[in-house]
Amino acid sequence: MLSIHRLTRVYGDKTVLDEVSFDVRPGRMTGFVGANGAGKTTTMRMIVGVLAPTSGEVHWHGAPLTTEQRRSFGYMPEERGLYPGQKVLDQLVFFGRLHGMTTAEAKERAQSLLARLGLTEREDDLLETLSLGNQQRVQIAASLVHRPSALILDEPFSGLDPLAVDAMVSLLRDEVTPEMPVLFSSHQLDLVERLCDDLVILSGGRLVAAGSVEELQSSQDERYRIRLADQADAGALREVPGLEVLDAEDSSALVRLTTLAPEKALVAAQAVAPVVEFARVVRPLSQIFREASA
């Protein structure tokens, strides 16, 4: 488990990250969302040690993270970073060796990653001759080459087409071991919703929500959509005790159950008019995000 503990970063008199704490659980994908300038990249850079925190700590399995442990992480920086003029395979081997692999080990591992990303043919090409999407695949390979103990990926999917996203996601799913925490930031909330198990939301340098996606989605009262038959006026549902009509239009209403259990609510609604639809409304992440950041 990777635990962020009251991490704070101050530039001059500007606090860009204010006592942020959250956990990144092993074997799960944790999505890291927040508006631009919320402090995501700052947090990630402090986790991998390229930026010193003003205060706060990063813990690994309950104890402060050591430099050695930190260097076993895999990191993909926001603005990317590889040698444009070096051959694809050569630089993956170089990064593997920096993490203590032998040349043979690193080469074997790099070639297997490239094969799974469909880049075997390009291994002897200079990085800069690859398309941006392919460069990004190499970038993810660079963060995985040394079999990292944790993954910190800053916007790993930005700029990728859906197919490339799928390829990268399936590679990540293969690579994430049950012991490995994965933290990735993204602007693409639909993608985060699809991929991640846990969610951390930052706003203006502060933590606004953290937890599993289900927890967050059901953290507030349950909401249901009720549609009545025969154009009956859904406004009549306001008379039913134990539920609150949030919005009613024609025969359809969005309600919040205050005291009623769902099955009781259905019976109560049936009493008003025949019900053709009774469905739980799962709030999309974008809504959680908007509410949280507001």
Added chain:
Amino acid sequence: MSTPTRPAGLWRLIATREVTTRIRDKAFIGGTLFSVVLIIGVFVVTALVSGGPRSYDVAVVEAPSGVLEGTAAYLSVGEGEPAEVNAVEVDDTAAAEGAVRDGEADVALLPTADGFELVSEDGADEVLEAALRAAIAETVTATNAQAQDVDLEALVAGSEVTARELDPRAAEAGARSAVAFGFAIVFLLTAMGFGMAISQSVVREKESRVVEILAAAVPIRALLWGKIVGNTVLALGQVVILVAVSLIGLAVTGETGLLAGLSGAMAWYVVLFVLGFVSLAALWSVAGSLASKQEDLQSTTLPGQMLLFVPYFVSVLAGEGVRVVFSMLPIVSTMVMPGRIAEGDVPLWQIAVAIASTVVAAFVFVRLGERMFERTVLRTGGKLGYREALAIRE
């Protein structure tokens, strides 16, 4: 996870990458080849202009006995290899003139009623003419003396002039100053060229953000040392090649005397070169880490350029006293001291001071550079100044 590489091995990986990518770089290979060709060119031109065993062709209708041999003997005085004077036998005066015009002969030597006539296209080679005149005078005098029954030896007794050189090395003074100048300019250019390469390599890693990944994986100090070592090896390798080519050039062109006299200076040059280069290398790395894009290098590398150019001009233009002082100052010593050793004897203590001061400077610069590099290499957004960088507390 494999066992982590000891930090001691990490700088080596970085250095190896610096070296291997650089020696595959076409511009780098081209530049080195160009320098080698330039040096060879200097030797070829020098040999063509001044050197080599001299050889002349003299057109004669009938070679006057002993004159050409005597001329060759005069021309060979003081030369490493004997000069040659060849007779080009022709039938008559017209043929002799033709041979000179066609370039088959350098001059024609034709008998006249009073003696000889020297025919050339547009003025004979002065050295050849002087030697011919002396040889003719000698042989004719000898013949006349015999005809007059005069004892020639008695006649010329007491007229012999011998030469004694007070400073036999003075003859090579020009060549030695040239070598001294060569030492200075080669260090200036190499330190500048490789220095800029270090700065560029750092700023390129900053621009491509690869430095983030590197910094997450290895200590920043290992990055700096890898760069310093890698580029020092490259610079030294290039200088060793250039020095070797120069030594071979001296040997081939027969300047063995000069060669023997310079070997000491060359050895000290290599020592001072490494020390001087390492002291500056840290500074060049910092110049790179202060910049955020290539264009910033123009201003961030200015201190490094000044540290090379100012002393260079002072050392070239200043008088002897200033040069003695400069030859003991760090970094500058690499440009001045080997030159002084090449030009004459330098007290050993002065060499010791030069080396000691450069070692101290290397230590201070690398320490300072390390601190500034660590603080600035991960900074993004905008160029930093040296004073700002020193003031950063992390």
